[in-house]
Amino acid sequence: MNSKPTASMVTTSARPGSASCTVYAWCVIPGDHWDHASAEVGVSSVKADEGAYLTAHLLHLSGSRPFVGLEGADLTAEQARAEAVKLRAFAARLEGLVNLLDAAPVSVTA
Numbered sequence: 357m358n359s360k361p362t363a364s365m366v367t368t369s370a371r372p373g374s375a376s377c378t379v380y381a382w383c384v385i386p387g388d389h390w391d392h393a394s395a396e397v398g399v400s401s402v403k404a405d406e407g408a409y410l411t412a413h414l415l416h417l418s419g420s421r422p423f424v425g426l427e428g429a430d431l432t433a434e435q436a437r438a439e440a441v442k443l444r445a446f447a448a449r450l451e452g453l454v455n456l457l458d459a460a461p462v463s464v465t466a
């Protein structure tokens with residue numbers, strides 16, 4: 357894939373105007389509710405027929421403290437920041453692979 361990343365590759369489930377939460381501005385759950393959830397953000401799969409392969413959202417369920425849900429794990433702010441650091445490091449390593457690819461001799465046979 358030679359195209360530059362676009363905003364559409366980072367997905368969100370936000371539906372502007374659909375939220376009516378009286379507690380959180382980031383909550384997208386309409387109507388009366390006790391559990392709060394933000395729009396989901398994700399990285400779309402490179403395969404067109406698959407959904408996002410990495411998703412996260414902010415949640416505040418009744419009886420709990422707010423947390424970041426990342427792929428089924430409930431993370432504190434500190435834990436979520438640590439995951440963001442890991443993902444930035446991954447992105448840098450991925451770009452390093454691309455740089456190696458760009459520098460590789462063009463050949464149809466290996």
Ligand SMILES: [Zn+2]
Pocket residue numbers: 377378379380383384385389391392393
């Ligand atoms: Zn809410």
